[in-house]
């Protein structure tokens with residue numbers, strides 16, 4: 156079988172650089188193109204149009220706006236699939252990606268880590284078992300000083316899993332900011348706390364806090380190459396799939412009944 160042709164968006168970014176190394180090291184793949192912002196200078200970079208013309212799958216770790224625009228461009232072109240790793244989307248950008256996924260296959264996940272995607276299942280299970288009347292849920296995440304969105308995409312995935320376990324919408328119960336005289340904690344809320352600094356790759360924990368005991372489920376990302384390997388697994392899985400929006404739990408087979 157010929158190698159799968161991969162184009163990398165945001166090629167000069169932290170994840171874009173990791174992706175190039177991981178793709179070049181994988182004999183199942185060919186690094187077909189690397190592209191960045193229009194007009195960006197860098198060795199071996201091509202334009203987005205050239206990149207899309209040469210790829211079976213585009214892997215994208217950029218920004219929400221750039222990913223939404225890229226999804227539209229891929230859908231217009233057709234004949235290729237997209238793996239999106241960017242985080243921090245607003246509703247309009249998510250709608251643009253969902254619209255593109257009517258024409259092409261797209262995998263989008265806030266985390267391409269295997270362990271983290273396993274953790275979402277454990278969080279959902281614990282949340283289902285523990286009564287909100289007795290047990291409070293708090294999510295803590297920590298990342299490097301360059302990260303621009305908060306809470307992280309992963310923290311929001313964990314929040315979604317916790318809310319699903321309780322049979323509620325995250326939007327209705329999320330407490331994303333606390334400052335000043337906040338009043339006592341409301342029963343059932345799911346709280347988020349954020350640390351930014353240094354070079355932390357990604358730390359996430361979900362605590363279930365009851366009277367007299369605390370259960371904490373946690374994940375620690377130690378190296379970005381692990382995200383790149385997950386994105387490659389997603390690219391190999393999504394190539395040739397029917398149009399639709401998929402996530403990493405689909406790739407890993409965790410959503411199969």
Ligand SMILES: NC(=O)C1=CN([C@@H]2O[C@H](COP(=O)(O)OP(=O)(O)OC[C@H]3O[C@@H](n4cnc5c(N)ncnc54)[C@H](OP(=O)(O)O)[C@@H]3O)[C@@H](O)[C@H]2O)C=CC1
Nearest residue numbers: 165168169170191192216217221240241242265266267382
């Ligand atoms: N899902 C997952 O497993 C993971 C997700 N992420 C997410 O991936 C994203 C990128 O992270 P990271 O690599 O650390 O961030 P970086 O800022 O290092 O990289 C993003 C790059 O995208 C570039 N870019 C911006 N606009 C465009 C465009 N229109 N076309 C092409 N490139 C563009 C930026 O260029 P410039 O520098 O010029 O602005 C930047 O170099 C973030 O949203 C992060 O949260 C990160 C790790 C794992």
Ligand SMILES: O=C(O)C1=N[C@H](C(=O)O)C[C@H](O)C1
Nearest residue numbers: 242265302307308309310357
């Ligand atoms: O920006 C990062 O670095 C990361 N972003 C993702 C997120 O928002 O969850 C994944 C990972 O934690 C690293």
